[in-house]
Amino acid sequence: xxxxxxxxxxxxxxxxxxxxxxxxxxxxxxxxxxxxxxxxxxxxxxxxxxxxxxxxxxxxxxxxxxxxxxxxxxxxxxxxxxxxxxxxxxxxxxxxxxxxxxxxxxxxxxxxxxxxxxxxxxxxxxxxxxxxxxxxxxxxxxxxxxxxxxxxxxxxxxxxxxxxxxxxxxxxxxxxxxxxxxxxxxxxxxxxxxxxxxxxxxxxxxxxxxxxxxxxxxxxxxxxxxxxxxxxxxxxxxxxxxxxxxxxxxxxxxxxxxxxxxxxxxxxxxxxxxxxxxxxxxxxxxxxxxxxxxxxxxxxxxxxxxxxxxxxxxxxxxxxxxxxxxxxxxxxxxxxxxxxxxxxxxxxxxxxxxxxxxxxxxxxxxxxxxxxxxxxxxxxxxxxxxxxxxxxxxxxxxxxxxxxxxxxxxxxxxxxxxxxxxxxxxxxxxxxxxxxxxxxxxxxxxxxxxxxxxxxxxxxxxxxxxxxxxxxxxxxxxxxxxxxxxxxxxxxxxxxxx
Numbered sequence: 378x379x380x381x382x383x384x385x386x387x388x389x390x391x392x393x394x395x396x397x398x399x400x401x402x403x404x405x406x407x408x409x410x411x412x413x414x415x416x417x418x419x420x421x422x423x424x425x426x427x428x429x430x431x432x433x434x435x436x437x438x439x440x441x442x443x444x445x446x447x448x449x450x451x452x453x454x455x456x457x458x459x460x461x462x463x464x465x466x467x468x469x470x471x472x473x474x475x476x477x478x479x480x481x482x483x484x485x486x487x488x489x490x491x492x493x494x495x496x497x498x499x500x501x502x503x504x505x506x507x508x509x510x511x512x513x514x515x516x517x518x519x520x521x522x523x524x525x526x527x528x529x530x531x532x533x534x535x536x537x538x539x540x541x542x543x544x545x546x547x548x549x550x551x552x553x554x555x556x557x558x559x560x561x562x563x564x565x566x567x568x569x570x571x572x573x574x575x576x577x578x579x580x581x582x583x584x585x586x587x588x589x590x591x592x593x594x595x596x597x598x599x600x601x602x603x604x605x606x607x608x609x610x611x612x613x614x615x616x617x618x619x620x621x622x623x624x625x626x627x628x629x630x631x632x633x634x635x636x637x638x639x640x641x642x643x644x645x646x647x648x649x650x651x652x653x654x655x656x657x658x659x660x661x662x663x664x665x666x667x668x669x670x671x672x673x674x675x676x677x678x679x680x681x682x683x684x685x686x687x688x689x690x691x692x693x694x695x696x697x698x699x700x701x702x703x704x705x706x707x708x709x710x711x712x713x714x715x716x717x718x719x720x721x722x723x724x725x726x727x728x729x730x731x732x733x734x735x736x737x738x739x740x741x742x743x744x745x746x747x748x749x750x751x752x753x754x755x756x757x758x759x760x761x762x763x764x765x766x767x768x769x770x771x772x773x774x775x776x777x778x779x780x781x782x783x784x785x786x787x788x789x790x791x792x793x794x795x796x797x798x799x800x801x802x803x804x805x806x807x808x809x810x811x812x813x814x815x816x817x818x819x820x821x822x823x824x825x826x827x828x829x830x831x832x833x834x835x836x837x838x839x840x841x842x843x844x845x846x847x848x849x850x851x852x853x854x855x856x857x858x859x860x861x862x863x864x865x866x867x868x869x870x871x872x873x874x875x
Contacts, residue, residue: 385580396572398428398596399579401441402589407434413598415571418484418719418752419710425482427571430595435563435608438593442534442561443614445590450531450559452588457556458505464585465501468494475545475577480710483544483570484719484752487711489673493546496835500549503835507557507852511859522869529859531559532616532640536609538630539566540621541721542676542774544573547621550850552578552592555619558858563615564594565605569721571596606630610637617642617858624844642857643846646678646772647800649830650793652815653694654786655687656807662690663697665805666778669829671705671756674717675776676725679801679831682772684780685789691782695760698780699744702756719752720775729754729775736766746776770796786815794820799843801830821845 385404386394395412397404407428415425428434468475476490485493513528537551544567552562566575575594582592595605609615610633617640618630627643634641651669653662669681686694707717720726726749733747736759746757756776762769769779783789793802801823806812809826816824822841825832833839838853840846848857 385576393423393426395426396428396576396596398430398434398594399576399583400434400438400590400593400595401444402583405434405437413568413601415482417481418721419481421751425572427576427596427598429598429601431597431601431604432608434595435605436612438563438595439534439536439608439612439614441590441593442563445588446531446533446561449556449561449588449591452559454508457508460585460587461501461505461508461553464581464587465498465505467581467584468498468501471581472498475573477711478577479545479573480718482573483541484710484721485544485673486715486718487713488716490545490710493543496546497549500546500553500835503851504553504557507855510852511558511855516863516865518865520867520871523865523867525863525865527861527863529558529855530862531859533560534612534615535560535562535617535619535858536615537562537564537619538622538626539564539570539574541567541570541574542673542678544570545577548574548578551619551621552582554850554854555617555858556591557852558855560617560858561591562593563609564592565602565609566594566596568597568599568602606633610634610639616640619858620644620846627846640857642848642854644678644848644850645800645841645844645846646774646798647821647841647845648682648770648772648796648798649679649801649803649821650789650819651681651684651803651805651830652786652789652793652819653684653686653690654789654804654806654808654811655689657690657805658807659690659693659697662686662694662805663701665803665829666694666698667701667705669803669831670778671702671717671776672831674720674754674756675778676721676774677831678772679833681778681803681830683769683792684778685783685792686780687786687789688782688784691780695744695758695780699758702745702758705756707753707755717753717756717776720754721752723752725775726752726754729757729773729777732766732768732771732773732777733757733759736762736768739763739766741766741768744780764795772798786811790815790818794818797844798841800841800845801825801832803828803830803832 479490516525535555710718804812838849840849
């Protein structure tokens with residue numbers, strides 16, 4: 378294993394870059410036999426070769442983060458803020474370059490890829506202020522001459538699992554929230570986005586001047602996550618498991634974390650309903666539903682999965698919604714006019730096909746879509762979907778939405794609450810007072826009134842309930858990555874019973 382600070386990519390005889398992994402402020406090589414191929418979803422071509430890290434690399438990264446923790450926890454807020462602002466400058470300068478990496482590695486369209494860079498920069502700038510937020514409080518005491526205070530203290534090393542969808546912004550979120558609290562981080566990026574969801578973060582952090590060991594990244598090949606995860610759970614230095622991912626993975630991690638009493642923060646998927654009441658402008662409802670359902674070809678945890686609409690406008694809405702959906706341009710994510718790019722893997726396409734065909738076999742009506750070319754799946758609308766169909770209950774990560782009519786707003790809330798997810802939802806209504814009355818009845822962590830389900834403000838406490846996880850983003854996340862300790866000091870002698 379060779380250590381170097383020179384570059385994240387080592388020289389190669391071909392045009393395909395070979396990446397290094399990152400720990401303790403050093404870019405590190407693995408032997409060629411321990412590299413894996415990172416493919417472009419749209420072309421199927423080889424994009425990069427990436428280290429397949431395992432237990433040994435995870436141990437090194439954890440040790441580096443643990444060594445860096447005391448100094449980082451004690452770094453003055455003004456210095457942490459300076460580093461966040463510097464990283465934001467770098468992201469803005471490299472905006473186009475990083476957007477192209479996202480498009481090629483994850484299939485994210487250029488509009489979404491560039492949007493991610495703007496959001497990353499803004500998040501870095503806002504997080505620069507969060508470093509001042511972890512604070513204590515003075516408590517009243519019943520004892521004389523006693524000073525009693527509660528103080529927030531950072532946990533230590535946080536192991537962050539970052540996803541491939543929205544790879545860059547979600548990777549930064551998984552890093553920045555713990556860093557702002559005073560923790561250090563080891564990132565295990567998705568095998569489908571090792572660069573966008575991990576190594577690019579390390580590259581920018583190094584350029585910005587973050588101290589060695591504060592951010593460490595250990596990528597791995599498909600199917601090879603277990604060795605790294607095992608080290609996260611085995612190490613007493615890892616105090617928190619921070620996952621942005623799926624429910625199945627979360628259940629496994631939470632069970633293991635329970636056995637080792639590690640804290641977990643889980644930002645999971647959702648089956649996100651959009652309720653449309655019959656007093657709305659139908660054309661506006663169609664525009665919102667199209668964006669909310671098919672943004673990033675349905676591969677965001679916030680996408681609308683079911684549109685629940687009052688019967689009085691159902692036929693008009695459905696006709697216009699289907700026609701608008703048919704006009705969405707699909708294809709090459711590097712083409713700035715593309716709206717529907719490729720799904721991330723063939724397995725994702727196969728799952729879409731399986732869910733659509735199952736629903737149709739059970740009596741659903743296919744209104745548009747249901748076909749694909751390569752990994753580009755056409756946006757798909759289903760109606761008359763029975764509740765026993767998997768698509769009616771489980772999140773399908775792709776451009777699939779169900780439209781269901783109901784009679785009353787109360788019926789709509791009942792349909793929205795019948796699934797076990799609870800991430801985000803929307804109520805679209807001209808009568809905002811009625812919508813506001815309905816909002817607390819929806820069992821979701823986020824309820825948007827007259828905004829799409831895809832609605833995420835940096836400073837807001839975004840997060841789910843029930844099967845959509847626990848923990849919040851933004852400044853509220855600082856509570857997840859800190860302990861509260863009680864310090865009390867008495868300056869006079871106390872009386873004791875014996």
